[in-house]
Amino acid sequence: MATTFFFATDIHGSDICWNKFLNAGKFYGADQLILGGDMTGKAVVPFIRQGAEKYRVTLLEQVFDVEGADELADMKKRVRSRGYYPYLTDPDEIAELEKNPQRVSEIFLQEVLKVVEQWMEIAEKKLADTRMKIYCCPGNDDMDEVDDIIRASKKVVLAEGVVTHLESGHEMIASGWSNKTPWDTHREEDEDKLKVRYAAMILQLKNPRAAIFNVHVPPYKSNLDEAPELDENLRPKMAGQALKAVGSTALREAIEETQPLLGLHGHIHEGRGVSRIGKTLCINPGSMYEQGTLLGAIVRLGKNKVEDYVLTTG
Helix, strand or coil: CCEEEEEECCCCCCHHHHHHHHHHHHHHCCCEEEECCCCCCCCEEEEEEEECCEEEEEECCEEEEEEHHHHHHHHHHHHHHCCCEEEEECHHHHHHHHHCHHHHHHHHHHHHHHHHHHHHHHHHHHCCCCCCCEEECCCCCCCCHHHHHHHCCCCEEECCCCEEECCCCCEEEEECCECCCCCCCCCECCHHHHHHHHHHHHCCCCCHHHCEEEECCCECCCCCCEEECECCCCCEHHHHCCEEECCEHHHHHHHHHHCCCEEECCCCCCCCEEEEECCEEEEECCCEHHHCECEEEEEEECCCCEEEEEEEEC
């Protein structure tokens, strides 16, 4: 049975991208939606109270003075569209937070989880009268607490670490874990542990060659995993022009041995494209979440082949 799905990844907390993703099924005529890892954003943006209905906001090194309810709402929306989290505060609290990094982490977690809960509610409302489901596995930048919120959703399926049987009859394994990064994120581990993680799921597949590998990190040296090489200060070498393959060797080995039908990947935002490893088609749609642009892929699968695919920008 043929099926068409829409895949996107690395939306990093952008409200605009989440809403575009929820609309993509109807817009592209897809039967189901698959979201790769890294749902959540990277930073809280303080809105520092300067007086009655006045706030000062620093966004991307620009300072904005906001006054009144309308300007406040517009600035919050602007911050959320880039995947950041607005936090209303005052100079006294800012002074306290500078001495207490643990409290900063708590506020960040609180704001992240609040938005994930809102997203689940929006998904249930938008997809209420449809058979559409979202299959999701949080990525290396997503904290563990996200999983419980997704697990409670009626429309979003937590696919991490299991074999999911899609309505089309295809099997999908999924994992948001990555190989080691310079940033010591929430879900990353050594390649030998990734190898065990992938093998445990692959062993449960009834028809591995017709399966989908929805794995956040791309396979090593697939041309989907080239990222700017960093120096010892984590700054891009040669102004970002020096590229380095940073994908997973364990995943590449698993794909070479299993030869699934399709690999769906993300993690490397600049790695947009397609690649073949043997008979396996691998796709990384890339990410432009900060611009509010949803990059994705529409894929049409037959029983034992990829019938068609298109990379999308919207």
